[in-house]
Amino acid sequence: MSSDIMVYVELENGQPKRTALELATVAADLAAHGGGKVLAIALGPNAAGAADRLGRYGVDQLLVSEDPIFEEFLVDPHVDLLARLAQEFEPQAVLFSDSADGRDIAARLAARVGAGLVSGVVDLVAHGDHVDAHESIFGGNFVTTVEVQNARLGVFLVRPNAFTPKESPKSAAVRTLDYTPGDDVKRARRGRTVLEEGEATSLEEASVIVSGGRGLGGPEPFALLEQLAAEIGGAVGASRAAVDAGWIPYAHQVGQTGRTVKPSLYMAVGISGAVQHRVGMQTADTIVAINRDPDAPIFQLSDLAVVGDLFKIVPALTAEIKRRKGA
Ligand SMILES: Cc1cc2nc3c(=O)[nH]c(=O)nc-3n(C[C@H](O)[C@H](O)[C@H](O)COP(=O)(O)OP(=O)(O)OC[C@H]3O[C@@H](n4cnc5c(N)ncnc54)[C@H](O)[C@@H]3O)c2cc1C
Structure with a gap:
């Protein structure tokens, strides 16, 4: 087994998602501890184009395949190729983002190669010959330390926004993989992809988020949040109460059963602050809450706590920002 750390890179339009930069950052720290390298794997069209960006965040080598199968087919080809790479490179750990795709691939990979799998990871600590994971459980109320035993390889699903991307410039060498997929991996093919309205806004990547809750009282007031968000270059989020009421699509939900976000600024408007909401946003750099209940959790x-009626405060805030921008 080597001290190398492998990172599976999720791409968006050929560029690494922010979560991939988070993984590269923690992988660089872990690899430095054991004197190993950071090996990133990017699969799909224009994957090699991700090398520059990944290199800036500490990746030593980018392994790519631009075979169209990675665009057309579901998890099987990814698992097949990753299993081969895990066997060839024998890394100490393979890191995935704890996303829908990450979970699909990581679980199958771990089963295929007999690795230990840990999900919900919020921190990773190198100990020479192994890596310990801190896992957030019960809605973030407990953090457990998990050690992979009786398996040579640890596969870790890391929560988005658990780490802040940090530049540690290297120039990532690109190696194009010689991969010819067999028929056995061509099982399920993507048919039609429908983008739900609002899905285009990636909350996990947003640096400013304005979220609304039950206090908005209906779907229409979300227009107030959209206007405010548009002025400050933000995305609109929501509590589960607002999503369950059908006021805004699920893609906007922040919290335990929604997205985990880590923006520079998070504005909670008409949201009480239930623990299940907090676990999705509590690591934001700055939190501003607008609520008419001075005792809201x-x-x-x-x-910054703003006690008052959101229907007065939000439009006034938007107007003031507009005025100052125009000045
Ligand atoms: C297993 C499980 C998973 C869950 N996952 C999530 C999750 O992922 N995300 C999530 O958000 N929740 C989640 N929940 C639900 C969570 O427990 C809360 O019920 C939910 O977050 C409450 O949403 P809210 O704050 O919008 O509503 P409320 O708790 O009803 O709060 C509304 C707030 O609006 C304020 N308000 C009302 N009118 C105004 C006004 N005019 N001006 C200013 N303020 C006003 C009120 O004072 C109040 O504080 C989960 C629950 C469970 C059991």
């Missing part, structure tokens, strides 16, 4: 973790 959200104020316990907010940097």
Whole structure:
């Protein structure tokens, strides 16, 4: 087994997602501890184009395949190729983002190569010959330390936004993999992809988020949040209460059963601050809450607490920002 750390890179339009840069950052720290390298794997069209960006975040080598099968087919080809690479390179750990795709691939990979799998990872600590994972459980109320035993390889699903991408410039060498997929991996093919309205906004990547909750009272007031978000270059999020009421699509939900976000600024508007909401946003750099209840739990973790009626405060805030931008 080597001290190398492997990272599976999720791509968007040929570029690594922010979560891939987070993984590269933690992988660089882990690899440095054991004197190993960071090997990233990017699969799909224009995957080699991700090398420059990944190199800036500590990746030593980018292994790519631009075979169209990675665009057309579901998990099987990814698992097949990753299993081969895990056997060839014998890394200490393989890191995935704890996303829908990451979970699909990582679980199958771990089963295929007999690795230990840990999900919900919020921290990773190198210990020479192995890596310990800190896993967030029970809605973020407990953090457990998990050690992979009786398996040579640890496969870790790392929560988006658990790490902040940090540049440690290298120039990632690109190696194009010689991969010819067999028929056995051509099982399920993607048919039609429908983008749900609002899905285009990637909350996980947004640096400013304005979220609304039950306090909005209906779908229409979300227009107020959209106007505010548009002025400050933000995305619109929501509590589960607002999503369950059908006021806004699920893609916007922040929290335990929604997205985990880590923006520079998170504005919680008409959201009480239930623990299941907090676990999805509590690591935001700055939290501003607008709530008419001075005892709302959200104020316990907010940097700025605005007590008042959101229907007065939000339009006034948007107008003031517009005025200052115009000045
Ligand atoms: C297993 C499980 C998973 C869950 N996952 C999630 C999750 O992922 N995300 C999530 O958000 N929740 C989740 N929940 C639900 C969570 O427990 C809360 O019910 C939910 O977050 C409440 O949403 P809310 O804050 O919008 O509503 P409420 O708790 O009803 O709060 C509304 C707030 O609006 C304020 N308000 C009302 N009118 C105004 C006004 N005019 N101006 C200013 N403020 C006003 C009120 O004072 C109140 O604080 C989950 C629950 C369970 C059991």
